[in-house]
Amino acid sequence: MPKISALIITLNEAKNIGHVIENLSFADEIIVVDSFSEDETVSIAKTYPKVKVFQHHFEDFTRQRNFALSKANHDWILFLDADERLTEPLKKEILNTLKLRETADAYFFHRKFMFKNKPLYFSGWQTDKNIRLFKKSKSRYTEERLVHEVLKVDGNLSTFKNKLTHYSYSSFDSYSKKMACYAHLKAKELHGKGIKPNAFHFVIKPFYKFLHNYIIRLGILDGKKGLIICYLNALSVYKRYPLLKKMSEK
Structure with missing residues (x-):
């Protein structure tokens, strides 16, 4: 089983950080890159022994994500936002996929958008997907995009069947x-x-x-x-x- 580095970038995510860290507890290391939060994000993250916290001045999402990538020790990267959660079926799909002899180099995750605690089925979100699992050696966030950043993958792409839950609207x-x-x-x-x-x-x-x-x-x-x-x-x-x-x- 290859080792996984789970990455999270944060700013004032005290209400989410503990939940997403626990959601990623199966990863071999969890790296939090924080943009100098003014709440308890950093102190909460530091209570978890598997977590490494780095603080880095925020310029844009692309640079922040590439900085997080530079701190990862393993090739397989699982990159979540603080308001995203893996369901149990999706966790199993990830782990079962990585056990295979042959894998893609990166995987798209379809996302289920949550409005507070209720799902949105339409409104432009029904086909929303992002790459969240990928090989560091094959991937890099492109410099020309500052927001809604794009991961450039030099390799094969695939898509998971189970959806990632996105609690974006609180x-x-x-x-x-x-x-x-x-x-x-x-x-x-x-x-x-x-x-x-x-x-x-x-x-x-x-x-x-x-x-x-x-x-x-x-x-x-x-x-x-x-x-x-x-x-x-x-x-x-x-x-x-x-x-x-x-x-x-x-």
Whole structure:
């Protein structure tokens, strides 16, 4: 059985960190890279003997994840966000897969998005998936993306059958703050590409984002939960462009 390094990046995740560490207890090492949290995230993480904690100044998600990768001692990486959880069937699928003589070099996980403690079935999340298990020797997060980072894999890809549970939405304020953070990083990314905002970006893009997720991607079927999520995701698209405008004027 190959050894697994489980990685987590954190900022003020005191409510989640203990749960995700316990969820990853089967890993051979657990590495937490913290962006100087102001709550009890670090002190909680340090109470677990298998956990190594590093604090590293946050610039963007890509650099933070690559820094975490540099601290891993094993080739197989299992990278979770603090608000993600492996179900028991998914844990078994991971371990049974790694026992095989031949494996892929990286694995996509489909994610089940939770609105508080209730699942969202639509709203654009029904096909959501990310690579969460991969070989360090074959993979690297690409530098051109600062948010919604992309893992470049030099090898074969596969997808697990069981879903990862994503507890992303706990309250309106917390999700809104997360979307604001994403908007800032996206604006920085667009500024680096020389993009100048115009009326299309301020009006059409956020409006289309809302309609696409709420109507075409059936967010309307998620009821009030779908309306809130589709609104906040569209608002995040809008918020990047005033920030981009300020960057462009400097």
